[in-house]
Amino acid sequence: MSAVQLSLAPARRPVLNRRIRVFAAATITYNLVEAAAALWAGGVADSSALIGFGLDSVIEVTSALALSWQFSSKDPERREHLTLRIIALSFFALAAFVSIDAIRSLTGGGEAQHSTPGIVIAALSLAIMPVLSWLQRRAGRELGSRTAVADSKQTLLCTYLSAVLLVGLVLNSTLGWWWADAGAALVIAAIAVREGVNAWRGDVCCAVPQAVPGEDQEASSGPAADGCCDGCKATAGQRR
Helix, strand or coil, X not given: CCHHHHHCCCCHHHHHHHHHHHHHHHHHHHHHHHHHHHHHHHHHHCCHHHHHHHHHHHHHXXXXXXXXXXXXXXXXXXHHHHHHHHHHHHHHHHHHHHHHHHHHHHCCCCCCCCCHHHHHHHHHHHHHHHHHHHHHHHHHHHHCCHHHHHHHHHHHHHHHHHHHHHHHHHHHHHCCCCCHXXXXXXXXXXXXXXXXXXXXXXXXXXXXXXXXXXXCHHHHCCHHHHCCCHHHHHHHHHHC
């Protein structure tokens, strides 16, 4: 248990638990709609990029479902280790799908095609997913939940994929640069692998200590300032 968890008021913990469940439910709902729309648009336009994007949305649903399962328990911490493993595997699956799709595109097996619905889907995701990621990560850090933070990072990665898809479709339509989205997607796949490894090990920067009245302000300028804390890492080490 981290220092942040110990400093939380008893009434605050259930509030944060509910928020995380709501954010996970919103992520699941949106991604189910997004997956269906992207797969349909990809089939119509014969676009492997859009089809891959739809499959990525399905993977993100898996991660969010695992988080919902964890926080449906009266004691979410008991399920944290298994949930982290599920999220880590979903990161690896995301990297695999993105890499395969990108390599197919680069080798001529599936170039991104012009698709107005695809551009709309990508633009909507760019507007919605960063907000969901930020809200969930904020609640997860305050609660000291590695799983909530890890899932928020996956949502953020899918935001990057939305940007890659949007840029790729636009560049392909205007300049004929069919390879643009595939190259950027491979970079995102590498990031997904790194985040998956961190989630598997439990090395997720998860908590930002809240300022305590009368406490030296330097307490908020150390390693925990960017979301990491010794308490989180210590707990992760005990669970390995």
